[in-house]
Amino acid sequence: MAGELVLLDFWPSPFGMRSRIALAEKGIPYEYREEDLRNKSDLLLQMNPVHKKIPVLIHNGKPVCESVIQVQYIDEVWHDKAPLIPSDPYQRAVARFWVDFIDKKIYELGSKIWKTKGEEQANAKKEFIECLKLLEGELGDKTYFGGESLGYVDVALVPFYSWFYAYEKCGDFSIEAECPKMIAWVKRCMQKESVAKSLPDQEKVYEFILQLKKVFGIE
Amino acid sequence: MGEEVTFHGMWASPFSRRVELALKLKAIPYQYIEEDLSNKTPSLLRYNPVHKKVPVLVHNDKPVAESMVIIEYMDETWENNPFLPRDPYERAMARFYAKFIDDKLLPTLAKLGQTAGKEKEETIEEIHEQLKVLEDELKGKQFFGGQRIGYLDIVAMILVWLHLAGSITGQKVLSTEKFPLIYEWIERVMKMEVVNECLIPEEKRQDWIQLAQRAPKSASN
Numbered sequence: 001m002a003g004e005l006v007l008l009d010f011w012p013s014p015f016g017m018r019s020r021i022a023l024a025e026k027g028i029p030y031e032y033r034e035e036d037l038r039n040k041s042d043l044l045l046q047m048n049p050v051h052k053k054i055p056v057l058i059h060n061g062k063p064v065c066e067s068v069i070q071v072q073y074i075d076e077v078w079h080d081k082a083p084l085i086p087s088d089p090y091q092r093a094v095a096r097f098w099v100d101f102i103d104k105k106i107y108e109l110g111s112k113i114w115k116t117k118g119e120e121q122a123n124a125k126k127e128f129i130e131c132l133k134l135l136e137g138e139l140g141d142k143t144y145f146g147g148e149s150l151g152y153v154d155v156a157l158v159p160f161y162s163w164f165y166a167y168e169k170c171g172d173f174s175i176e177a178e179c180p181k182m183i184a185w186v187k188r189c190m191q192k193e194s195v196a197k198s199l200p201d202q203e204k205v206y207e208f209i210l211q212l213k214k215v216f217g218i219e
Numbered sequence: 220m221g222e223e224v225t226f227h228g229m230w231a232s233p234f235s236r237r238v239e240l241a242l243k244l245k246a247i248p249y250q251y252i253e254e255d256l257s258n259k260t261p262s263l264l265r266y267n268p269v270h271k272k273v274p275v276l277v278h279n280d281k282p283v284a285e286s287m288v289i290i291e292y293m294d295e296t297w298e299n300n301p302f303l304p305r306d307p308y309e310r311a312m313a314r315f316y317a318k319f320i321d322d323k324l325l326p327t328l329a330k331l332g333q334t335a336g337k338e339k340e341e342t343i344e345e346i347h348e349q350l351k352v353l354e355d356e357l358k359g360k361q362f363f364g365g366q367r368i369g370y371l372d373i374v375a376m377i378l379v380w381l382h383l384a385g386s387i388t389g390q391k392v393l394s395t396e397k398f399p400l401i402y403e404w405i406e407r408v409m410k411m412e413v414v415n416e417c418l419i420p421e422e423k424r425q426d427w428i429q430l431a432q433r434a435p436k437s438a439s440n
Contacts, residue, residue: 050319050352064311066318076307089295090281096288101269134269 005030008044008056010037012208014107015067016055017159017198022074024194025150026081068099071155085152098138098145099156105131106160114170114209115218125171129178136181143188150192158195161186165202166209224249225277227263229256231419231427233325233377234286235274240373240417241290245297287317290373302370316356316363317374324349325377331392332432343392350398353378357400361407372408379405379418387428 007023007030009016023030035044035054047056047063057064057073064073075084086092109131112124135157139145145153164175164186176183189195213219226242226249228235242249254263254273266282267275275282276289278296283289294302303310327345334342353375356363363371378393382405385391395402408414419427 059308062308064308065315069311069314069318072314073307073311076310089292090278090283092295093283093288093292096291097269097283097285100285100288 004058004060006033006058007031008033008035008041008047008054008058010035010054011200012162012205013054014159014163017162018067018155019055019057019070019074020198021150021155021158021194022071022084024198025084025155025192026074026078028074028078028081068103068156071152075152082149084146084150084155086146095145095152098135098153101131102135102153102156102160106157110160110163110167113167114213115216117219121171125173128167129175132175132179132182136179139181139185144185150189150194154189158186158189159199161190162199162202162205163209166206169206170209222279223277225252226250227252227254227260227266227273227275227277229254229273230423231430232273233380236417236419237286237373237376238274238276238289238293240376240413241293241302243413243416244302244368244373245293245300247293247297287321287374290370294370302364302373304364304369313364313370316353316371319349319352320374320377324353328377328381346392347397350378350393350401354398354400357404362404368408368411372404375404376408376414376417379408379414383418383424384428384431387424 005023005028007016007019009020009032011034020032033041033043035041037054040052043058044054044056045052047058048054048065051065053065055065055067055070057070059073059077064070071084086095106128109124109128113121113128116124138153144150145157168175190199224242224247226238228239228251230253239251252260252262254260256273259271263273263275264271266277267284270284272284274286274289275284276292277283278292283292290302303313324346327342327349331339331342331346353363356371360366362368363375378401381393382402385393393401
């Protein structure tokens with residue numbers, strides 16, 4: 001069942017981190033390959049001709065693209081180890097809904113926070129916090145979104161934590177001050193080896209963002 | 220699994236019609252509530268407080284929102300006429316192309332109504348590239364789902380809508396020469412009664428075109 005597993009990834013990508021966490025949670029060995037996005041490998045272009053993006057999970061030579069699809073695939077193939085997606089259909093639907101919400105909101109709003117200034121940035125910050133608060137509501141008193149163990153929503157959301165410091169510096173605000181429950185949840189997740197070793201250092205991500213801002217000519 | 224199923228939808232929304240088709244394919248009895256998007260019912264707002272959009276499926280008073288989440292929920296709850304294949308890799312492929320339609324094709328189609336001149340030509344070029352992806356996916360298959368209609372066919376119904384729009388406006392983005400397999404697929408699915416039941420009725424199609432041209436963003440709003 002294991003076979004050959006390769007993950008084409010880029011170290012600061014929150015989407016790549018999702019698959020890293022899922023594989024680590026299940027203790028599945030794989031080969032990590034770092035892509036230079038300014039000089040994409042032939043393998044990447046061959047395996048994801050439609051989007052030409054990372055992450056790409058290659059299992060026995062067959063590519064699975066899109067992080068949410070990868071996490072579901074990993075969960076379905078290695079279903080007996082550390083299940084991430086609930087077994088009850090309704091709980092699954094709830095989890096999928098929130099992962100869809102995260103995908104629609106968090107990355108885009110976060111991007112606006114570091115890319116823009118003035119009113120556009122202020123609006124992005126406001127909406128970003130509102131979204132985190134909605135997620136806090138969904139978390140409630142649970143240890144993780146998945147209950148007592150890490151689940152699909154946790155895996156989908158926690159990678160963005162590695163970008164929080166960059167968002168805070170660029171946006172001049174404190175996420176912890178606004179959403180303490182969210183940060184408490186993050187800290188619980190970070191105590192898990194699968195998460196801690198899959199997320200890059202926040203300072204490193206911030207430096208990366210500063211480089212991007214230079215390249216894009218953003219002040 | 221006989222129980223109470225209610226479905227909040229809107230006649231012109233492709234997302235809503237998707238869920239309607241899924242319900243009919245599994246022959247699930249349901250109560251339909253037509254939403255006026257300028258005057259949403261209190262129950263819609265209660266069942267989907269996050270997005271306040273259609274479609275919403277309510278099963279025994281438990282709401283499910285977002286069309287693809289609904290469709291997967293239905294597939295897992297009512298096991299007849301399965302939509303998704305059993306094999307994890309084939310499931311991943313079906314989900315990938317469905318996401319491609321929603322994330323890429325639909326936004327580009329929405330843009331089309333708002334462009335003119337050179338920008339319109341470029342948008343049509345982009346749509347053709349995206350349609351080619353789907354054309355290739357049909358090679359050697361009767362339906363996107365293989366021998367029978369499945370998950371991806373339900374999402375790909377947007378191609379039927381595109382074809383209908385082209386017949387009305389005269390602007391055929393979907394040409395038979397460029398996309399013969401898609402055309403064959405359209406003809407094949409349009410022979411199915413359930414598919415026709417979920418298309419916009421003929422008498423409302425002009426209204427629908429005008430609606431789409433005025434408000435290019437997703438009608439499930």
